[in-house]
Amino acid sequence: MLTIAPTYAEFIAQYPAFVTTTQASVQAQLNLATRLLEPSAWGDFYSDAVALDAAHNLSLALIAGQGIQGAAQTAVGPVTSVSAAGISTSFATPSFDGKSKADSWYAKTGYGQQFLRLRNVVIAPGMMV
Numbered sequence: 001m002l003t004i005a006p007t008y009a010e011f012i013a014q015y016p017a018f019v020t021t022t023q024a025s026v027q028a029q030l031n032l033a034t035r036l037l038e039p040s041a042w043g044d045f046y047s048d049a050v051a052l053d054a055a056h057n058l059s060l061a062l063i064a065g066q067g068i069q070g071a072a073q074t075a076v077g078p079v080t081s082v083s084a085a086g087i088s089t090s091f092a093t094p095s096f097d098g099k100s101k102a103d104s105w106y107a108k109t110g111y112g113q114q115f116l117r118l119r120n121v122v123i124a125p126g127m128m129v
Contacts, residue, residue: 003039029054
């Protein structure tokens with residue numbers, strides 16, 4: 001069973017979109033994910049879960065720090081409002097009726113949605129707390 005978190009180099013090879021993100025920022029998110037996710041729960045998918053969690057959080061950090069064009073490229077969900085002169089755009093996030101706040105949090109990026117999909121396949125619903 002492979003329960004080793006990905007290295008920075010492995011993460012960048014798998015997610016080259018973050019090559020311009022500082023190594024310290026990427027490593028901080030990888031470290032956080034390794035502390036939050038239980039290796040035994042994920043089994044052989046632990047490395048994938050850590051990488052997806054880190055990519056999700058890095059994406060949200062990029063969205064928060066970018067202008068409208070960057071956010072438009074990485075946001076998930078349909079555009080719900082647009083302004084022209086003031087340059088304002090709002091995005092809807094997918095609805096998770098009856099789902100947890102964590103599910104809603106992960107639904108905000110494509111990486112988070114992949115994390116949820118992996119979690120739903122790997123971890124039995126009764127095991128999630």
